[in-house]
Amino acid sequence: MSAALLSPGASGPDVSPGSARSSGSSSAHAASGAPAAARRAGRRRTRRVLGALVLLLLVAVGASLTWGGLTGEVLGHLGALLGLPGGEESFVVGTLRLPRVAMSVLAGVAFGLSGTLFQTVLRNPLASPDVLGISGGASLAAAWAILVLGVSGAAVSAAAFGGALTVAAAIYLLSWRGGVSGYRFVLVGVSLAFAVSSGLGYLLTRAAVDEVRAVLVWTVGSIGTPRWSAVGLLAGALVVLAPAVAVAAHRLRALELGDDLAGGLGVRPDLARLGVLAVGVALAAVATSQVGPIAFVAFVSGPIARRLLPGTGPALPASALVGAVVVVLAELVAQHGLGSLEVPVGIVTGLVGAPYLLWLLATLNRKGHGA
């Protein structure tokens, strides 16, 4: 998925670059020059930040593929894929590392977008699908499918997807009081997250030890060694959801101003909010159904992107890239950073995310509001 596809106004028609108005010094053009100049400056900054994030992502991907002196093998495998002479397929690169890195990027994009959509539409930095028990719903449903139904493979993924949707729908319905407020949505979500976690604990205590291991990856999130079909599924889902994300990004420009102003601008707030939440839930559910609930990625991506691009709204393309970078780097640490011990990626993101949550709570208290 390209960043330009999602970008709200970063690309597209613009006044011709370098036009006379850009100087802003002529008093006759000062009126329209000021906002145009401000907009252009913002756009330049957006492009620079997105460029830097793409570069960082490429470096992280390169490092993940070539870690341990595999540069030659990676180049050989890429050569073989492109049909170049001298190319040689590599099992480690083609079957282990490439799908793992591809899945990391895709899952990061999905979580990053999902969290940012949630946090923006609910006007609350705590409102991300991993904090609100939506990812937890996927874990519970997956554990239930493995332990109670005794299924495996795609059926577990389907159950996880359904679990995320169910919890999301439950939060929406339980927090509905003639409309949905961000605060109530978050409270209901956090309480459901606890309920879901208890359910998971109950299932695990009555499970046999060897089954628990299969369930474990569904409780912390793990990329492991995905099949190309799973990578393709997630990629396909993201392509299908991309137009919906673009529409959601556009609606958010009005919704961010509050319900009355959004209504005055021609948006039906409740309908638009439901739509944005549905896109966010779909992204989180489809990613979780493939890699499990990788903790805190959805939660941290949006705020980091906003910090990089202050005052530009939800910054969805940047959030997607931040999510991808976070997951790829965390997966790199999970695979190689802890000596010979390989751990699920969700453990690494959890270690990074928890201090961030504490920092967020501390600064929120100082500011005195939740946004």
Add this chain to the structure above:
Amino acid sequence: MSGRPTGERSGPDGRQPRGHDPHPRSHDLRTVGLDLAYDDRVVVHDLDLAIPPGLITAVVGPNGCGKSTLLRGLARLLRPHAGQVLLDGHPVHRLPSRQVAELIGILPQSPVAPDGITVADLVGRGRYPHQGWFRRWTSTDDQVVGDALAATGTADLAARRVDELSGGQRQRVWLAMALAQDPDVLLLDEPTTFLDVTHQIEVLDLLTDLNRQRGTTVVMVLHDLNLAARYADHLVVLADGRLVAAGDPADVLTAELVASAFGLTARVVGDPVTGTPMVVPVGRHHRTPSLVARDLG
């Protein structure tokens, strides 16, 4: 339902629009037997009201009389409990929201800007109804936003963050956003709240410019009766969710009306600057015998 207004007193007062010709921007906005309610609590009762096109209308009334609710109903933010809001004869709730947003703009009381947003970005959001999610920013949008900033004297704030601005600057920025939406009817809920007297006058002058230069129909809820009488062509007085009076401020704003609608003893004199009615409240501690005698007298 006939679709025709009832109640002659609520019609335009016959005064010609000042300083501009009758304008294609003029739209007929009226309510017919309108009830507005939150859940089942009816706040506005059986209201027949016509907004005179191309003029400035001020809505006044005691706290909790349904002024803001009426404004939200006119802007289709609130669905009628009974009756209708008609825009050029069509029930406003059946029109596409986008189409209504191109004609009617609303500035709620104390709106909240998104965190860290710049003035240029916020004002640009006013262009929302004129854009599709596929049709992005154009040079026309830049031009309109530039004009809106210039008209409100906020052009040099374009790159600033809204949360760094003073109250007066911020209110002008919100007005710029409403201007960028370029509606033919602009509804404002207490646009002068929290502003000192200088900035109150500045905002009201700005709205008068907007009305005279663009022919925009302005409907504003105001607390200050004297400013309402001074700036409005048409005064609507609500009490307890019902229409008490509507018409030229000079005809409407009398001591009897202030007593019946606000429960306030007051004298109404001529504004020394404009000659419009000026309400001078009496208050419990100032009912000197001479005044009382004169009032009774």
